[in-house]
Amino acid sequence: MSLKIRLSRIIFFKLIQFIKFIKTPINKLKSTKIKSQRIYIIMPAGAGDMLMSLNSINFILKNCSQEIILLCCRNEVLKLAKLYFKKSKVFVYDDKTRFNNKDLVIVLSGPPQGLAYKLFISNCEFHGFVYDLKIRSSIVKSNRDDLIELNHIRRNNLIIEKLFKLSYQLEDIVLPPPIDAYLNKKFYSGKIKKIALYFPQEKKRKAFPYEKILNLFNKLSTQYEVYLIGFSMDSIDREFIERINNKYILWTDWEELLDILQNFDLIITIDSVVYHLCNSLNKKFIGLFGCTSHKAYKTYNSNCFHIDYSNPENPCYSGCLNSKRKGNRPLCNCNSRKSQSPCSIFNKIKEEDILSTLEIIKNT
Numbered sequence: 355m356s357l358k359i360r361l362s363r364i365i366f367f368k369l370i371q372f373i374k375f376i377k378t379p380i381n382k383l384k385s386t387k388i389k390s391q392r393i394y395i396i397m398p399a400g401a402g403d404m405l406m407s408l409n410s411i412n413f414i415l416k417n418c419s420q421e422i423i424l425l426c427c428r429n430e431v432l433k434l435a436k437l438y439f440k441k442s443k444v445f446v447y448d449d450k451t452r453f454n455n456k457d458l459v460i461v462l463s464g465p466p467q468g469l470a471y472k473l474f475i476s477n478c479e480f481h482g483f484v485y486d487l488k489i490r491s492s493i494v495k496s497n498r499d500d501l502i503e504l505n506h507i508r509r510n511n512l513i514i515e516k517l518f519k520l521s522y523q524l525e526d527i528v529l530p531p532p533i534d535a536y537l538n539k540k541f542y543s544g545k546i547k548k549i550a551l552y553f554p555q556e557k558k559r560k561a562f563p564y565e566k567i568l569n570l571f572n573k574l575s576t577q578y579e580v581y582l583i584g585f586s587m588d589s590i591d592r593e594f595i596e597r598i599n600n601k602y603i604l605w606t607d608w609e610e611l612l613d614i615l616q617n618f619d620l621i622i623t624i625d626s627v628v629y630h631l632c633n634s635l636n637k638k639f640i641g642l643f644g645c646t647s648h649k650a651y652k653t654y655n656s657n658c659f660h661i662d663y664s665n666p667e668n669p670c671y672s673g674c675l676n677s678k679r680k681g682n683r684p685l686c687n688c689n690s691r692k693s694q695s696p697c698s699i700f701n702k703i704k705e706e707d708i709l710s711t712l713e714i715i716k717n718t
Contacts, residue, residue, distance in 0.1 A: 388517075390458035390479055393422045396447060397431055398464035403506065404431050405630040406651065407462045408438060408529040410510040414460065415442060417518070425451065427466045437608050438531060453478040458493075460517070463509045482513050487674070489513055502674055506650050527653045528633040531612055546716060548579045550603075550615070552623040554588050559645040559672055560624050562700055564594055570622075570705045571598050574712075583614055583628075620715065622708060624700075625651070632658065640711055644699030646673035659711050663702050670699050 395411055398404050404426075415422060424439060425447035426432040435444045447466060453459055453476040461469065461482030473480045473492075484490040487501040487509075494516050501509055511524040551571065553562040567582070574580045584590060586604045595602045605611040615621060615631060621639040623629050625646045632639040633653050641648060643662040650673055652658070665671060 388418060388420070388458060390420060391456040392458070393418055393420050394453060394457060394459045395422065395424050396459065396461045396465065396469070396482075397424060397426045397435060398462050399427050399431065399466065400464060401428075401430050401434050401627045402630045402651075403462075403464045404434055405528050405627070405634060406507045407510045408634075409507070409524055409527055410462060410514045411439070412529060413514055413518075413524060415439070420458075434608050438529075440532060452476065460513070462513070463506055481517050483509075489516065491517075493517075505652065506674075507653065525654065527655060528630055530634055530636065546578060546619045546712075548581075548618045549574055549620045549622065550581050550583045550618040552583050552621065552626060552628045554584060554624070554626065555590070556588055559670060560626070560700070562624055562642065562703075564591065566703070566705060568594070568597055570708060571601075573705060573709060581618075585611075620712070629658070638715060640708060640715070642700070642703055642708075644703065645670050650674055659715055661703060661707050661711060663699050665699070668699055 393414065395414060397411075398407055411424070422442065424435055424442055424444045426435055426444065427447050429446075432444060432446060435442075449468075451472070453472065455477040457476070457478040459473060459478055459480040459482075461480065461484055463483050465483045465485065470484050473484065479493050481491040481494055482489065489501070489512070501512075504512070505526060507526040507528070511526060514520070514524060515522075551567065553567050555561045555564075571580055571582070581601045581603050582595075582598060583603045583605065586606045590602075603614055605614055611628075612631065612635070615628070615635060615637065619638075621628065621632050621637060622642070623632065623639060624642045625648070629639075629641050629651065632641075633656055636655075636657060638657045639659070641658045641660050643660060643664050645664065645668075647664040647666075648658075648660040648662050652660070664673060666673070
């Protein structure tokens with residue numbers, strides 16, 4: 355980030371803080387009670403990030419009497435939020451979204467572009483990640499913590515803890531889905547019989563090589579019933595599906611995916627929304643990490659067995675746990691390659707790593 359941009363952001367927020375200070379009575383500054391007429395919660399942009407904010411959102415819903423509106427920037431997050439918060443008001447955040455000066459806007463990790471200007475012209479109260487990995491707030495003392503190294507769940511919980519002046523920490527967990535998502539749940543018997551593999555190819559940095567998938571599939575199939583699962587809108591190599599005997603299950607919506615995951619004894623997945631849903635369902639599973647670090651997403655009670663080859667010094671690494679890069683993603687030519695070869699980190703993970711981890715799970 356250039357020095358000019360950094361200076362403009364500092365000046366912008368110092369100006370807002372000054373305006374808020376001269377307009378706010380001293381007794382209001384000392385108050386710990388939120389008095390806004392309406393609370394807007396701007397959800398993270400990605401579905402996985404939204405799942406990591408569930409506990410923070412749940413705390414607000416349980417502890418505030420004001421009208422609370424959840425705003426989502428993307429359709430996939432909108433549908434997932436409506437599943438997890440069926441009794442709440444969930445709407446789309448877009449260019450037409452406006453706030454007034456009696457609103458409180460809480461922004462969770464992963465804010466939309468152009469938000470700062472809307473907050474400025476509305477003169478509303480705000481708290482959270484307005485720009486980057488620094489907590490910005492018009493009502494809470496500025497935060498000096500280096501959030502680049504913090505777990506994503508902890509980031510969101512931290513802004514709620516500061517806003518409500520909590521004397522304790524919220525649990526860094528991914529909450530379970532609503533009870534009706536468990537209606538078709540098959541309870542785990544203790545024996546692993548059915549295994550699902552989730553290796554989408556849309557993001558080259560996270561793509562597990564086809565040949566490794568095939569080798570893993572064939573080795574697992576000698577002892578287990580194995581299926582590859584995928585989203586109906588994702589591209590897939592049809593020839594490859596034939597090579598795994600068409601044992602490929604597609605889902606079209608979140609409810610269908612939850613039902614699929616609950617019908618397998620073990621899931622093997624890359625860093626993806628499936629990883630977070632497995633945490634939400636409290637399943638035993640194996641998570642593969644290369645260009646991101648599991649430390650950024652792990653819940654304190656996770657049943658995941660992580661295989662993590664991430665290294666911030668690797669040119670393909672794009673995770674946030676990297677203070678040297680100050681949150682900026684590296685330039686990696688893997689996405690621009692004409693071939694289907696994924697990033698170098700996932701090429702290091704061997705099928706034997708996964709098989710040996712599976713043996714550990716069987717013996718626990």
